[in-house]
Amino acid sequence: MATVAQIQSIAAMTEAEVAALAYLEAAGGDAHCALSYAIEDLLRAEHDITALQASVSHGYVRAVRVDDQLVEASAE
Numbered sequence: 001m002a003t004v005a006q007i008q009s010i011a012a013m014t015e016a017e018v019a020a021l022a023y024l025e026a027a028g029g030d031a032h033c034a035l036s037y038a039i040e041d042l043l044r045a046e047h048d049i050t051a052l053q054a055s056v057s058h059g060y061v062r063a064v065r066v067d068d069q070l071v072e073a074s075a076e
Helices: 004-011 015-026 031-055
Strands: 063-066 069-072
Touching: 015 031
Parallel strands: none
Antiparallel strands: 063 069
16 A cells, blocks of 8 residues: 555656556566557557547538428438
């Protein structure tokens, strides 16, 4: 269990420092391995974001007003 002093020191850390500490703990104290984990996660996140961006439609739907309601126009 963490002491009050440890909790306070973690609360004072930046988000980057907390992430670095988490990676270091996950790697069992091995800084090289922690850096490898962080880079692997970053590359995976970039890949996921790229895939999500590719799935976003940049098209539009043509619509017309019928009785004050928008209705999708038929494809021409």
